Amino acid sequence: xxxxxxxxxxxxxxxxxxxxxxxxxxxxxxxxxxxxxxxxxxxxxxxxxxxxxxxxxxxxxxxxxxxxxxxxxxxxxxxxxxxxxxxxxxxxxxxxxxxxxxxxxxxxxxxxxxxxxxxxxxxxxxxxxxxxxxxxxxxxxxxxxxxxxxxxxxxxxxxxxxxxxxxxxxxxxxxxxxxxxxxxxxxxxxxxxxxxxxxxxxxxxxxxxxxxxxxxxxxxxxxxxxxxxxxxxxxxxxxxxxxxxxxxxxxxxxxxxxxxxxxxxxxxxxxxxxxxxxxxxxxxxxxxxxxxxxxxxxxxxxxxxxxxxxxxxxxxxxxxxxxxxxxxxxxxxxxxxx
Numbered sequence: 127x128x129x130x131x132x133x134x135x136x137x138x139x140x141x142x143x144x145x146x147x148x149x150x151x152x153x154x155x156x157x158x159x160x161x162x163x164x165x166x167x168x169x170x171x172x173x174x175x176x177x178x179x180x181x182x183x184x185x186x187x188x189x190x191x192x193x194x195x196x197x198x199x200x201x202x203x204x205x206x207x208x209x210x211x212x213x214x215x216x217x218x219x220x221x222x223x224x225x226x227x228x229x230x231x232x233x234x235x236x237x238x239x240x241x242x243x244x245x246x247x248x249x250x251x252x253x254x255x256x257x258x259x260x261x262x263x264x265x266x267x268x269x270x271x272x273x274x275x276x277x278x279x280x281x282x283x284x285x286x287x288x289x290x291x292x293x294x295x296x297x298x299x300x301x302x303x304x305x306x307x308x309x310x311x312x313x314x315x316x317x318x319x320x321x322x323x324x325x326x327x328x329x330x331x332x333x334x335x336x337x338x339x340x341x342x343x344x345x346x347x348x349x350x351x352x353x354x355x356x357x358x359x360x361x362x363x364x365x366x367x368x369x370x371x372x373x374x375x376x377x378x379x380x381x382x383x384x385x386x387x388x389x390x391x392x393x394x395x396x397x398x399x400x401x402x403x404x405x406x407x408x409x410x411x412x413x414x415x416x417x418x419x420x421x422x423x424x425x426x427x428x429x430x431x432x433x434x435x436x437x438x439x440x441x442x443x444x445x446x447x448x449x450x451x452x453x454x455x456x457x458x459x460x461x462x463x464x
Contacts, residue, residue, distance in 0.1 A: 153219075153221075154210065154219055154221045155173065155174040156173050156206065156208060156223055157171065157172050158170050158171035158172055159223055159225050160223070160225070161224055161225070162225070164225070164226045164227075164228050164238075165226070165228065166230045167199060167201075167229065168197060168198060168227060169197075170195050171196055171206065171223075172194065172196070173190070173192045173193070173206075174192065175192040176210075178214060179210040179211065179213065180211045180213060181208065181209070183206075183207070183208050183209075184205075184207045185204060185205075185206055186204055186205060190206070198227055199227065200227065201226075201227050201228055201229040201232075201239060201240050201241055202226070202227060202238060203224075203225075203226050203238050204225050204227065206222065206224075206225070207220070208220065247307060248291060249291050250290040250292050252332065254288070254290050255288075255290060255330065255331045255332055255333055257282065258283075258288045258290070258333060259282075259333065260279075260280055260294070260328060260334065260335040261278065261279045261280070261281060261335060261408070262276065262277070262328045262335040263276070263278075263279075263408055263441070264276050264339050264411075265385070265387065265413055265441075266339070266340065266385060266410045267339075267340045267341075267363065267385060268318070268339055268340070268342065269342050269345040269387060270318050270319065270320070270321065270342065270343075271318075271319075271417075272387075272389070272415060272417070273314040273317050273419065274316075274317070275314055275413060275415070275441050275443050276312060276315060276326070277310075277311070277312045277441065278306060278310065278311050278328065278335075280309045280330075280333065287308070287310065288309045289308040289309045290306055290308075291306055291307060291308070292305075292306050292331070293306070293330065294311065294329070294330045295328070295330070296326050296328050296329065297327060299315055302314065302315055302316070312443075314443075321341050322340075322341055323339070323340055323341070324339040324341060325337075326338070326339060345365050347365050347366065347367040347389065348365060349367050349368075349369050350366050350367070350368050350369075351368060351369055351371060351372055352370065352373070354373065354374045354378050354380050354400075355375045355377075355378055356378055357378055357381075358380050359381040359383070360381065360382050360386060361383050362384050362385050362386065363383070363386060364382065364385075364388075365386070365387055366386065366387070366388045366389070367389050367390075368388060368389070368390040368391060368394055368396065368423075369394075370391070371394055371395060371397070372394070372395075372396045372397070373396075374397070374400045374401065374402055376399040376400050376430060377400055378400040378401070380400075380402045380403070381405065382402070382403070382405065382406075383405055383412075384411070384412060385406070385411075385412070386406075386412045387415070388412070388414045388415070389417060390414065390415070390423035391417070391423065392416065392417075392418075392422065392423060393424055393448075394424055395424035395426070395427050396427070397427040397429065398427065398428050398433050398434070399430045399432060399433055401433075401434040401435070401436070402426075402434070402435050402437075404435075404436065404438060404439075405439070406438055406439030406441075407438070410439070411441050412439060412440045412441070413442075413443070414440070414442045414443070414445070415441075415442075415443050415444045416445070418444075419443070419444040421447075422444050422445050422446050423444060423447060424447045424448060425445045425446060425447075
């Protein structure tokens with residue numbers, strides 16, 4: 127009995143010693159920042175020191191101070207590492223907090239990437255255009271009252287893009303240059319106010335590409351809205367005004383022929399649960415546009431596993447009414463060619 131009592135007393139003493147030793151220090155104190163958290167634009171943290179401990183604080187590869195509010199406002203991934211040693215017992219403790227500062231102006235799709243302002247492009251020298259070909263894409267025929275889209279591309283002899291910079295200009299349209307960035311660019315010519323042929327003779331250095339755009343004297347628009355539940359062909363050179371939401375049902379195919387112009391009212395979307403086949407060409411493209419670029423239409427939605435889009439020779443412009451829009455999750459098939 128005496129032996130059992132002595133053992134119990136010994137265990138109590140040991141436990142009492144451990145509790146007393148543990149009560150000498152609290153856990154490492156880090157306030158203002160939490161592990162595995164994303165902060166918009168900035169975050170402020172403080173590592174509070176405790177008497178009797180020596181501290182080492184590192185933010186990534188840089189030392190940081192204790193008992194001081196530290197502001198982190200550069201977008202990046204961070205590791206806050208705190209290590210301390212007890213001056214009496216040499217006991218060591220450490221803690222790591224991982225966090226990200228996000229540039230809110232870049233959106234959540236680019237979490238942690240630093241802010242970047244691109245350098246202004248420098249126009250390419252004339253020699254860089256040697257042996258290349260300038261290709262201009264415009265509608266062949268177009269209604270009055272709509273700004274006229276123009277696309278430009280510089281190719282080499284094999285058809286590959288040449289990454290040049292500069293302004294493509296045309297006589298009479300000097301205030302509406304097409305700015306090439308790495309060999310491609312687009313612009314708008316003013317809406318025509320009279321019927322007839324527009325001669326758009328594009329030039330950059332030694333390259334030229336004349337185009338003729340016929341402006342229609344009168345345009346008859348066919349309205350479209352609601353659900354397309356059976357195979358539908360709008361034909362070539364169609365003039366379609368989408369004046370309410372339009373949906374292509376699963377199992378149905380909407381075909382759009384070359385030269386067609388599809389004018390879509392503000393904010394409207396075209397939802398494709400079935401298929402859409404747009405059969406434009408470089409010489410006679412299909413154009414999806416709005417009456418006024420300052421009041422854009424929405425865009426195409428391909429929300430279903432049955433959604434298919436084939437776009438050939440197509441110019442899409444003046445869309446994006448919802449600046450915060452992002453595509454729904456899921457899978458669909460969309461193909462396009464220039």
